[in-house]
Amino acid sequence: MTDVIATIxxxxxxxxxxxxxxxxxxxxxxxxxxxxxxxxxxxxxAIYVLLSAxxxxxxxILVYVGAIVILMLFAIxxxxxxxxxxxxxxxxxQFAGSLVALALFGLMVGAIVTGPWALAAxxxxxxxxxxxxxxxxxxxVFPFELASLVLLVGMIGAILLARED
Amino acid sequence: MPGLNQFLILGAVLFCVGIYxxxxxxxxxxxxxxxxxxxxxxxxxxxGFNRFLAPPVGVSSSPFAGQMFALFIIAVAAAEAAxxxxxxxxxxxxxxxxxxxxxxxxxG
Numbered sequence: 001m002t003d004v005i006a007t008i009x010x011x012x013x014x015x016x017x018x019x020x021x022x023x024x025x026x027x028x029x030x031x032x033x034x035x036x037x038x039x040x041x042x043x044x045x046a047i048y049v050l051l052s053a054x055x056x057x058x059x060x061i062l063v064y065v066g067a068i069v070i071l072m073l074f075a076i077x078x079x080x081x082x083x084x085x086x087x088x089x090x091x092x093x094q095f096a097g098s099l100v101a102l103a104l105f106g107l108m109v110g111a112i113v114t115g116p117w118a119l120a121a122x123x124x125x126x127x128x129x130x131x132x133x134x135x136x137x138x139x140x141v142f143p144f145e146l147a148s149l150v151l152l153v154g155m156i157g158a159i160l161l162a163r164e165d
Numbered sequence: 166m167p168g169l170n171q172f173l174i175l176g177a178v179l180f181c182v183g184i185y186x187x188x189x190x191x192x193x194x195x196x197x198x199x200x201x202x203x204x205x206x207x208x209x210x211x212x213g214f215n216r217f218l219a220p221p222v223g224v225s226s227s228p229f230a231g232q233m234f235a236l237f238i239i240a241v242a243a244a245e246a247a248x249x250x251x252x253x254x255x256x257x258x259x260x261x262x263x264x265x266x267x268x269x270x271x272x273g
Contacts, residue, residue, distance in 0.1 A: 018179070034198065040202060100184065100188060112177065131228055139227050154244030155244075162251040
């Protein structure tokens, strides 16, 4: 029973994630692009839940949907466009872009399908917060400190760059 | 229950849609959104690997190394978005545009 529910949930959220991603690329107005990005990122959070990554799903909602998309909406608000230009590149570039994307996708699918994955005996389904917290302060303490430094520098840099004078 | 391949292909689809957008869109803010999409696809792949290829307890010091990578990617993505949008606003103040093909001061 739970298998059926998990399968249905996977397909629902996978399709809505892909639709959201396509909307980010295809929608014509920047504001609609941002709303489609919310759909894509929110569905990815649900996919994380299906992968039993509960902490990461919460982080995804808080950081991506809560912070990054809001930041983008502010940027859209602060850069009003007098004329709505066609937001896509000329046809040749579109063709080349789709060629690159499709070729890369084919390569990836080929590698995924033929890859000799050493699957674990059974999927890892256990609460993650305890181990993630322990890991952040033991094994990964150096990258953790580095990430805080990166965020601090990013914050100061953003303030300096966007300052009014 | 969907297996590893489905999650990997979902990650690949998100990544490739992001690449297509990053190569063809002209609005810098939408370019940044496409970058976030690509990072998102990578995160799905990493978390999928973490769940299905987890080493037995005792081999690795942390069973959630893959999720840890995803966490760091999210942290870097946040810094990247903040800096990128600050640059967009700074450029807009000078050039009054956010279309990449009009920001061509360095074109030879």
